[in-house]
Amino acid sequence: MKRTFLLFGLAMLTLTSFSRIDSDKKYIKKTTIEVQSNDGEKLIAKSDCVGCHKLDKKLIGPAYLDIAKKYPNTDKNxxxxxxxxxxxxxxxxxxxxxxxxxxxxxxxxxxxxxxILSLKK
Structure with missing residues (x-):
């Protein structure tokens, strides 16, 4: 029994000596990039616009992308x-x-x- 523990301990010591602990390894903190949404987008999200309009699909009213395609982004528009x-x-x-x-x-x-007009691609 002592011999078994001795062999087991020797095997563990041998195996751990081959593993390498890299204490100088630098870890990079994962961060998420948050896209800054503008005020117009926030106002639309808080309003009742979403009941009739979607970004890319016509509901009751036209999709925002369709509006952006139809109207150039000018001060007049x-x-x-x-x-x-x-x-x-x-x-x-x-x-x-x-x-x-x-x-x-x-x-x-x-x-x-x-x-909405800034959505034009």
């Missing part, structure tokens, strides 16, 4: 579309009218429109 978001409208994308968002500030609406 940003102001016009921001007004349309606030006042509501119909006829451009079909017969279903977009409800007015009269409580929305003009700057917030412009920020939302800027985000």
């Amino acid at each position: 940003i102001n016009s579309l921001a007004d349309k978001v606030i006042k509501g409208g119909s006829g451009v994308w079909g017969t279903m009218p977009m409800s007015a968002h009269s409580s929305l500030k003009k700057e917030d609406a412009k920020s939302m429109v800027k985000y």
Whole structure:
């Protein structure tokens, strides 16, 4: 029995001597890169826009990507579309009218429109 423990201990000592502990090894902390979302995207997420619009699919209203394809990202379009978001409208994308968002500030609406138009690829 003593011999078995002695052989087992000798085997363990031999095996551990071949393993290499690298104390100088530097570990890299894994981090996730968080994409900074802009104010317009945050405002859209908090609003009722998501009930009628999706990023890439038509629901009740057009997809954001379709809007971005149709309208160039100009100051004139940003102001016009921001007004349309606030006042509501119909006829451009079909017969279903977009409800007015009269409580929305003009700057917030412009920020939302800027985000949508920035999606153009």
